Amino acid sequence: MSSEQTPPEPQQSGGAPQASGSAPESTGTSSPAPAGSPTPAGSPTGGAAGRFGGGRGGRGGPGGRGGGRGRGRGRDDRSREPGERLIENVVRINRSAAVVKGGRRFSFSALVVVGDGKGRVGVGYGKANGVPNAVEKGVKDARKNMFHIPIVEGTIPHPVEARFGAAKVVLEPASPGTGIIAGAAVRAVCEAAGLKNILTKCHRSGNPVNVVKAVESGLRSLRTRETVEALRGVRLPKSAGTWRMKQEGKGRGKKVAVRPVIVKAEEA
Numbered sequence: 197m198s199s200e201q202t203p204p205e206p207q208q209s210g211g212a213p214q215a216s217g218s219a220p221e222s223t224g225t226s227s228p229a230p231a232g233s234p235t236p237a238g239s240p241t242g243g244a245a246g247r248f249g250g251g252r253g254g255r256g257g258p259g260g261r262g263g264g265r266g267r268g269r270g271r272d273d274r275s276r277e278p279g280e281r282l283i284e285n286v287v288r289i290n291r292s293a294a295v296v297k298g299g300r301r302f303s304f305s306a307l308v309v310v311g312d313g314k315g316r317v318g319v320g321y322g323k324a325n326g327v328p329n330a331v332e333k334g335v336k337d338a339r340k341n342m343f344h345i346p347i348v349e350g351t352i353p354h355p356v357e358a359r360f361g362a363a364k365v366v367l368e369p370a371s372p373g374t375g376i377i378a379g380a381a382v383r384a385v386c387e388a389a390g391l392k393n394i395l396t397k398c399h400r401s402g403n404p405v406n407v408v409k410a411v412e413s414g415l416r417s418l419r420t421r422e423t424v425e426a427l428r429g430v431r432l433p434k435s436a437g438t439w440r441m442k443q444e445g446k447g448r449g450k451k452v453a454v455r456p457v458i459v460k461a462e463e464a
Contacts, residue, residue, distance in 0.1 A: 284335055285309045285384040288404040289327060307405055308334035310342065311388025318342030319385070319412050321405070346420045350392035353421070358414030363406035364399040367414050381407045389415065 287307040293300045304327050311317035318341040322333025346353055351369040358365050365382065370393040376386050378396040381404040386394055398407055421432055 280312055282339075283311050283313055283388045285388055286331060286334075287381050287384050287408055289330070304330040306330040306334040307408060308338050309384045309388045309408065310335060310338035311385075311390065313388070313390040315347050315390055316342050316344050317385060317389035317412075317415065319408055343416060345389055345415045346418050346423075347390060348420070351394055352391065352415075352418055354418070356414045356417055358410045358417065360410035360413055361403070361406040362401035363403060363410045364401075365407060365410040365414055366397045366399070367411070368395040369393075370395045379407075380404075382411050384408075385411045385415070 285308070287309055289307075290305045291302055292305070293302050295301075303323060303325055305321065305323045306327070308320045308322065308331060309317065310320065318338040320334040320336065320338025320341060322330045322335070322337055324330040324333055348369075350372060352367060353369065355366070355368040358367075370377070372393055374393040374395065376383050376391065376394055376396075378386060378394065379398060382396045382398065385408060386396075396411075401407070419427075424430075425432055
């Protein structure tokens with residue numbers, strides 16, 4: 197009797213994979229195992245198992261990875277930190293490589309200018325293994341180094357010359373309607389500071405880092421008439437420290453600097 201019962205058992209075991217394969221799909225189904233056998237192959241990818249957490253799930257759904265905390269997380273956070281909206285200009289991004297045993301290791305540096313467009317501006321420099329992190333560090337550094345510059349009718353109050361390293365920058369006030377006459381590096385600083393009309397010229401080195409640092413040094417040295425009078429204890433005439441356009445010939449203009457005449461407060 198035992199020998200007669202053994203042959204049916206392999207048949208039941210051979211049919212068992214069909215029943216087991218259809219069991220996760222439909223627990224209460226009875227006979228249609230052959231019809232349900234093709235469906236389990238496609239069911240785990242988009243069926244009820246993936247929707248209710250039994251399968252792999254989506255990237256943001258249940259059973260998945262959840263919301264990504266990607267590389268741009270810091271960019272969103274720094275937009276919420278300040279109470280005012282700032283202008284961020286990326287002047288230059290450099291890439292450097294260090295040769296190691298496994299190959300080359302790259303790092304990035306970013307030169308960033310930040311300003312509010314109302315006379316406050318700052319320059320920052322950041323380094324990191326990725327470009328977004330380098331820009332983020334540069335923005336934070338620029339916010340720490342922000343300073344105020346005097347703006348008179350959309351331009352600077354007087355001409356100034358500044359140097360940093362091998363770079364030399366000349367900044368001159370301009371009449372309304374002139375615009376920003378400058379290169380890319382100097383323009384980024386002027387736009388962030390809120391200057392509308394200015395004449396600039398760069399000499400010697402054209403390195404953006406040295407040029408931006410020279411512009412920063414020149415803007416920090418700007419003084420208004422009120423500041424000079426308070427520091428020196430004198431009273432300046434109305435024509436002191438101003439620039440005018442002298443017409444010569446056929447519409448050609450020449451800049452003439454009016455020398456300040458110092459009048460002591462006792463004589464006045």
